[in-house]
Amino acid sequence: MYTLFGNATSGNCYKVRLALAYRGQPYRYVDVDSLHGQTRSPAFLAFNPFGKIPALAQSGQPPMVESNAIAWSLLEATPLWPDDARARQSCLAWMFWEQYSHEPKVAVARSWVKLGRDREQPQAFATLRDEASGALDHMERLLSKQPYLIGDAVSVADLCLYAYSHKAGDIGLDLAGWPGLQAWCQRLSAQPWWVTIDDHPTPLALDEALAGLAN
Ligand SMILES: N[C@@H](CCC(=O)N[C@@H](CS)C(=O)NCC(=O)O)C(=O)O
Numbered sequence: 709m710y711t712l713f714g715n716a717t718s719g720n721c722y723k724v725r726l727a728l729a730y731r732g733q734p735y736r737y738v739d740v741d742s743l744h745g746q747t748r749s750p751a752f753l754a755f756n757p758f759g760k761i762p763a764l765a766q767s768g769q770p771p772m773v774e775s776n777a778i779a780w781s782l783l784e785a786t787p788l789w790p791d792d793a794r795a796r797q798s799c800l801a802w803m804f805w806e807q808y809s810h811e812p813k814v815a816v817a818r819s820w821v822k823l824g825r826d827r828e829q830p831q832a833f834a835t836l837r838d839e840a841s842g843a844l845d846h847m848e849r850l851l852s853k854q855p856y857l858i859g860d861a862v863s864v865a866d867l868c869l870y871a872y873s874h875k876a877g878d879i880g881l882d883l884a885g886w887p888g889l890q891a892w893c894q895r896l897s898a899q900p901w902w903v904t905i906d907d908h909p910t911p912l913a914l915d916e917a918l919a920g921l922a923n
Contacts, residue, residue, distance in 0.1 A: 709735060709766075710764055711738060711912075712728070712737050712763075712908075713752075713756070713761050713914075713917070714740065714761050715740055716905065716908060719871035720762055724764055726871070726902070727867065729901050729903045730782075731782060731783075732901070733782075736909065737910070737911050737912065738914055738917040739908075740761050742760070742761050743819065743822060751914070752914070752918075756773060760773065762775050764782075775871075776803040776868050779803075780803070783867075788867070789864055790858060795859070798858050803864070803868050809846075811872055813836060813840040814843060814872040814876060815872045816836060817836045817837050818879050820879075844886050847869065848887075851886075851889050851892045852887070855892065856892065867896075870893060
């Protein structure tokens with residue numbers, strides 16, 4: 709059985725929970741406090757030298773890391789990974805774009821709010837939020853014309869881009885200003901297999917989970 713090291717506020721971890729939910733796959737869950745350094749503890753680094761969550765582990769193997777790579781790995785044999793080569797390229801393009809041009813703006817601004825840095829550095833926060841807003845504009849240009857990122861069908865790219873987009877309100881960006889994107893969020897969250905960002909199994913303690921994997 710998989711063990712997911714994550715937490716309930718991280719959109720990157722949410723992508724993996726969505727992929728597991730799509731597959732109907734039960735998993736163990738460990739809540740790791742990434743905002744306050746638990747990912748940098750010696751025990752965690754020995755388990756995952758990348759020092760980040762999400763990490764998806766199976767006994768006897770190195771953990772899978774990088775949210776979009778994990779989502780792809782869980783979903784590549786499902787209808788969420790398109791048959792058509794050009795559609796697959798588009799999926800990957802959106803997933804790479806998310807990591808370079810969306811997550812570093814939307815997710816980072818959100819973590820600033822959670823840590824109170826938006827109040828400490830209002831000017832820098834305003835710049836970050838403008839950039840986040842620009843990332844949503846880019847999505848809106850497409851989603852005002854078509855139901856999903858790759859056309860008419862849900863794909864792994866939608867799941868990866870939804871994770872932080874739907875939380876733009878946390879950084880003061882009301883999705884009502886991006887109606888195509890807002891409708892896309894509603895379409896996705898109406899999927900029968902969908903789970904919310906707060907939805908996870910009862911967490912195991914970190915030490916206990918790491919010891920369990922080592923055995
Ligand atoms: N590119 C990575 C980013 C992962 C990431 O930044 N995770 C954050 C939580 S959302 C984390 O673990 N931060 C703690 C740290 O860097 O020590 C992914 O998509 O999985």
